[in-house]
Amino acid sequence: MSLLVKAISSMEKCFMDESIASKPEIYRVTALRGEEASFEIAYTMDDAGSTPKYTTTYKVDSPIAQYVTVRQVEQVPVRYPCYPSADDHYVRKTPGLYPDLLNPVDPWDEIFATYGQLKALWVSVDVPEDLEAGDYPVYVCFMRGGEEVARAGVTLHVIGAVLPKSNMVVTQWFHCDCIANYYGLETFSDRHWEYIEKFIVTAVRNGINAILMPIFTPPLDTAVGHERRTTQLVDVTKTEDGWKFGWEKVERWVEMCRRAGVDYYEIAHLYSQWGAIHAPKIMGWENGEYKRLFGWETDATSEEYRTFLRTFLTEFTAKMRELGVEDRQCLYHISDEPSLEQLESYRAAKEQVADLLKNYVIMDALSNFEFYKTGALDNPIPSNNHIEPFIEAKVPNLWTYYCCGQGYKVSNRFLAMPTQRTRVIGTQFWKYNIAGFLQWGYNFYNSQGSIRPIDPYLITDGEYFVPAGDCFSVYPGQNGVALETIHLKGFTMALNDTRAMYLAESIAGREKIMQILESEGEVTFSEYPHTDRWLNGVREAVNAIIEEGC
Numbered sequence: 040m041s042l043l044v045k046a047i048s049s050m051e052k053c054f055m056d057e058s059i060a061s062k063p064e065i066y067r068v069t070a071l072r073g074e075e076a077s078f079e080i081a082y083t084m085d086d087a088g089s090t091p092k093y094t095t096t097y098k099v100d101s102p103i104a105q106y107v108t109v110r111q112v113e114q115v116p117v118r119y120p121c122y123p124s125a126d127d128h129y130v131r132k133t134p135g136l137y138p139d140l141l142n143p144v145d146p147w148d149e150i151f152a153t154y155g156q157l158k159a160l161w162v163s164v165d166v167p168e169d170l171e172a173g174d175y176p177v178y179v180c181f182m183r184g185g186e187e188v189a190r191a192g193v194t195l196h197v198i199g200a201v202l203p204k205s206n207m208v209v210t211q212w213f214h215c216d217c218i219a220n221y222y223g224l225e226t227f228s229d230r231h232w233e234y235i236e237k238f239i240v241t242a243v244r245n246g247i248n249a250i251l252m253p254i255f256t257p258p259l260d261t262a263v264g265h266e267r268r269t270t271q272l273v274d275v276t277k278t279e280d281g282w283k284f285g286w287e288k289v290e291r292w293v294e295m296c297r298r299a300g301v302d303y304y305e306i307a308h309l310y311s312q313w314g315a316i317h318a319p320k321i322m323g324w325e326n327g328e329y330k331r332l333f334g335w336e337t338d339a340t341s342e343e344y345r346t347f348l349r350t351f352l353t354e355f356t357a358k359m360r361e362l363g364v365e366d367r368q369c370l371y372h373i374s375d376e377p378s379l380e381q382l383e384s385y386r387a388a389k390e391q392v393a394d395l396l397k398n399y400v401i402m403d404a405l406s407n408f409e410f411y412k413t414g415a416l417d418n419p420i421p422s423n424n425h426i427e428p429f430i431e432a433k434v435p436n437l438w439t440y441y442c443c444g445q446g447y448k449v450s451n452r453f454l455a456m457p458t459q460r461t462r463v464i465g466t467q468f469w470k471y472n473i474a475g476f477l478q479w480g481y482n483f484y485n486s487q488g489s490i491r492p493i494d495p496y497l498i499t500d501g502e503y504f505v506p507a508g509d510c511f512s513v514y515p516g517q518n519g520v521a522l523e524t525i526h527l528k529g530f531t532m533a534l535n536d537t538r539a540m541y542l543a544e545s546i547a548g549r550e551k552i553m554q555i556l557e558s559e560g561e562v563t564f565s566e567y568p569h570t571d572r573w574l575n576g577v578r579e580a581v582n583a584i585i586e587e588g589c
Contacts, residue, residue: 041084041085041188041189042082042083042084042085042093042095042152042181042188042189043059043082043083043084043085043189044080044081044082044181044189044190044191045059045062045064045080045081045082045191046064046065046066046078046079046080046081046191046192046193047062047063047064047065047078047079047080047081047159048063048065048078048079048571048575049077049078049079049161049458049528049532050457050458050459050462050529050571050574050575051063051079051081051159051458051571052130052137052138052457052458052525053079053081053112053138053157053158053159054114054130054131054135054136054137054138054157055114055136055156055157055158056155056156056157057157058157059081059082059083059157062081062157065078065193066193066194067193067194067195067196068193068194068195068196069195069196069197069198069578069579069582070164070166070195070196070197070198071166071197071198071200071201071202071539071542071582071585072166072167072168072169072170072172072197072198072199072200072201072202073166073167073168073201073202074166074202074535074539075163075164075165075166075531075535076163076164076166076195077161077162077163077164077528077532078162078193079112079159079160079161079162080159080160080162080179080191080192081157081158081159082150082152082157082158082159082160082181082189082191083152083153083154083155083156083157083158084152084153084154084155085154086154091153091154092151092152092153093151093152093153094149094150094151094152094183095149095150095152095181095182095183095188095189096146096147096148096149096150096181096182096183097109097144097146097150097160097179097180097181097182098146098179098180098182099146099177099178099179099180100176100178100179100180100190100192101175101176101177101178101192102175102176103164103170103175103177103195106164106165106166106167106170107162107163107164107177108143108162108163108164108165109144109146109160109161109162109163109179110141110142110143110144110160110161110163110523111141111142111143111144111150111158111160111161112138112139112140112141112142112158112159112160112161112525113138113139113140113141113142114136114137114138114139114140115136115137115138115139115140115454115496115499115507116136116497116498116499117134117135117136117137117454117455117499117500117507118134118498118499118500118503118507119134119499119500119503119505119506119507120132120133120134120137120453120454120455120506120507121446121453121455121506122446122447122506124446124447125446125447125455126447126448128448128456128457128460128569129453129455129456129457130455130456130457131455132455137454137455137507138159138525139454139499139508139524139525139526140514140522140524141161141522141523141524141525141528142522143516143522144160150181160179161525161528162177162179162192164177164195166195166197168201170197171197171199172197172198172199172589173196173197174194174195174196174197175194175195175196175197176192176193176194176195177192177193177194177195178190178191178192179191179192198582198585198586198589199586199589200542200585200586200588200589202535202538202539202542203538203541203542204538205246205248205534205537205538206541207468207473207474207475207476207534207537208248208249208302208303208370208438208474208475208476209246209247209248209249209475209476209534210247210248210249210250210251210303210305210370210475210476210477210478211242211247211477211478211479211480211481211512212251212257212259212477212478212479212480212481212483213238213239213242213250213251213481213482214251214257214480214481214482214483214484214485215231215235215253215270216256216267216268216269216270216489217482217483217484217485217492218231218234218235218238218482218515218519219231219268219270220268220484220485220492221484221492221495221515222234222515222519226268226269226270227270227272227288230519232291232295233519234519235295236295236298236299237519237520237521238481238482238513238519238521239295239296239299239301240299240300240521241513241520241521241523242481242513242521243299243300243301245512245523245527245528245530245531245534246530246531246534246535247481248300248301248302248303249301249302249303249304249305249370249475250296250301250303250304250305251305251307252272252292252304252305252306252307253270253271253272253307254271254272254273254289254306254307254355255271255272255273255307255319255320255321256268256269256270256271256307256319256320256321256322257270257307257308257319258307258308258310258311258312258317258319258320259307259308259312259375259479260312260479260483260485260487260488260489261312261488261489262487262488262489262490263335264335265488265489265490266320266334267320267485267489269320269322271321271322272288272289272292273285273286273288273289273351273355274286274287274288274323275321275322275323275324275332276323276324276325277323277324277325277332281350282346282347282350282351284351284354284355286358289355289358289359289362290362293359293362293364302368303368303369303370304359304364304368304369304370305370305372306369306370306371306372307319307372308372308373308374308375308403309348309371309372309373309374309388309392310339310373310374310388311335311339311374312374312375312376313374313375313376313377313378313381314374314377314378314380314381314384314385315339315373315374315377315381315384315385315387315388315389316338316339316381316384317334317335317336317337317338317339318333318334318337318338318339318341318344319333319334320333320334320335321333321334321347332347333347339384339387339388340384340387340388340391345391348391348392349391349392349395352392352395352396353395356369356395356396356399366398366399367400369399369400370399370400370402371396371399371400371401371402372401372402372403373385373388373389373392373401373403373416374388374403375403375404376403376404376405376406377403377405377410378407378410379407379409379410382410382413382415385415385416386413386415389401389415389416400418401416401417401418402416402418402419402420402438402475403416403418403419403420404420404421404422404440404477405419405420405421406419406421406422406425406426407425408421408425408428408429408432411429411434418436418438419434419437419438420438420439420440420475420477421437421438421439421440422439422440422441422442422444422445423439423440423441423445423449423450423464423467423564424441424444424445424447424448424449424564424565426439426471426564427563427564430471436474436475437471437472437473437474438473438474438475438476438477439473439475439476439477439564440476440477440478440479441478442478442479442480442505442509443504443505443506443509446506448565448566449564449565450463450464450467450533450564451509452478452508452509452512452526452527452529452530453506453507453508453509453526454499454506454507454508454526455506455507455508456508457569457571458525458526458528458529458532459569459570459571459574460569461526461529461530461533462529462530462532462533462536462574463533463567463574464476464530464533464564465532465533465534465535465536465537465540466533466536466537466540466556466562466567466574466577467562467563467564467567468533468534468537469536469537469540469541469544469552469556470553470556470562471564478512480509480510480511480512481511481512481513482511482512482513482515482521483501483510483511484510484511484515485501486501486502486504487501487502487504487505495510495511495514495515496514508526512524512526512527512530513527536577536578536581539578539581539582539585540552540556540581542585543581543582543584543585543588546584546585546587546588547584547588551584552581552584555577555580555581556577558573558576558577559573
């Protein structure tokens with residue numbers, strides 16, 4: 040009985056019923072300064088022997104061990120892997136246990152190898168911006184009784200250039216109520232604030248630089264007539280003389296986001312989802328009673344809500360400027376995903392506030408090109424499977440998004456998709472000069488319509504709402520720590536690829552990088568090579584240009 044180990048690419052997914060022999064071994068990883076490099080250690084037992092498991096611990100053997108983090112790749116339950124219409128580019132399409140959660144493991148923690156089961160450790164290296172360029176061995180040693188029984192690792196080649204700051208705006212919608220629900224916390228208690236900040240720090244570390252700001256409880260994924268838990272930063276009081284606002288929690292939110300490194304404040308939608316028919320839920324004080332002042336019962340264009348909203352926006356924009364937040368840092372929404380049939384209600388709602396927000400970006404998820412052509416919205420965010428007409432029209436500062444509906448041909452982050460498919464969007468961001476990206480679920484731990492909270496460790500599909508992986512990028516860990524996932528890391532790699540491609544373009548020109556990208560054919564949002572070899576080759580060629588230019 041012995042342990043079998045092998046260093047493999049971080050784009051591999053190790054299912055427990057697979058063979059270690061099926062995973063290609065790697066020996067070298069390259070990274071820029073300031074980039075997170077990663078690989079996996081696959082491991083298993085070679086025979087059953089007299090025990091079903093082989094217990095070890097680990098240690099890192101590397102001159103840069105202080106920058107190395109090791110995590111266990113945990114299998115999570117997937118009941119709903121994909122739609123029946125799914126294309127052929129999925130890892131699997133059957134229910135089962137899928138590798139995704141990256142669970143922290145300390146050197147003294149037990150690691151169990153099991154005969155007949157393939158498992159993996161995820162190894163990350165946070166390369167400092169001032170680390171000397173060169174080669175660094177990074178090995179994970181499996182220990183038993185104080186003795187080394189196996190080791191595997193790579194040579195990390197560090198290029199002497201810093202990964203540049205992203206020129207994209209990236210948001211995955213942040214759900215404060217889900218944090219409070221999961222941990223059983225009072226809304227905006229000190230502990231809730233602490234945990235919110237921890238989740239935001241993890242988001243920023245993974246390239247998310249815009250955070251949804253719940254000025255009022257965001258009117259998102261809420262069944263008609265239903266309410267999500269109140270998470271409202273602005274204190275509201277209705278008086279005989281008009282409206283009064285309290286800004287204490289707004290001030291605290293801005294301070295927190297600055298500490299975490301947030302660049303943009305995405306203001307929660309001003310009207311209900313899917314057409315701006317109603318007002319969002321807004322709580323406040325009236326005649327000494329704390330109650331719902333606006334909600335599903337409120338027409339979006341009612342005079343009372345119009346007066347309220349204009350008063351609020353006048354004071355809120357002034358407050359944000361007072362706090363030192365520049366106008367360009369604030370992103371506003373009217374209503375998420377309006378249809379062409381809802382054009383008039385959307386237009387009427389927007390016109391109520393357009394003059395107050397003329398210096399700001401107003402943007403919404405909008406995939407209907409005919410809607411865009413009406414001029415009702417200057418900054419549409421089309422899905423990546425409906426983006427072609429927007430590209431052809433040369434829409435300026437074009438964003439894109441994906442959610443549950445993007446499961447055919449295009450990139451997405453479903454757990455049943457290969458990591459290559461999640462990561463490839465980074466090359467598409469670069470080719471089409473995409474200005475921003477939106478995804479709806481950084482930490483959505485609710486059922487469809489937010490009827491009830493769910494346990495994300497048991498339910499990865501929002502109760503058969505969407506394919507597993509769509510609802511959240513992180514798991515809620517102990518003490519409010521957001522635990523990362525393979526599908527989050529795949530997207531982070533995509534963002535890093537984009538940043539590296541822009542750096543290489545500044546050295547060698549756009550035509551050269553395009554030749555590298557399209558060496559095996561044209562790359563669009565729906566058509567691209569589906570191999571790790573191609574995508575790794577693109578990044579290696581980009582890195583070579585950067586290294587030559589150092």
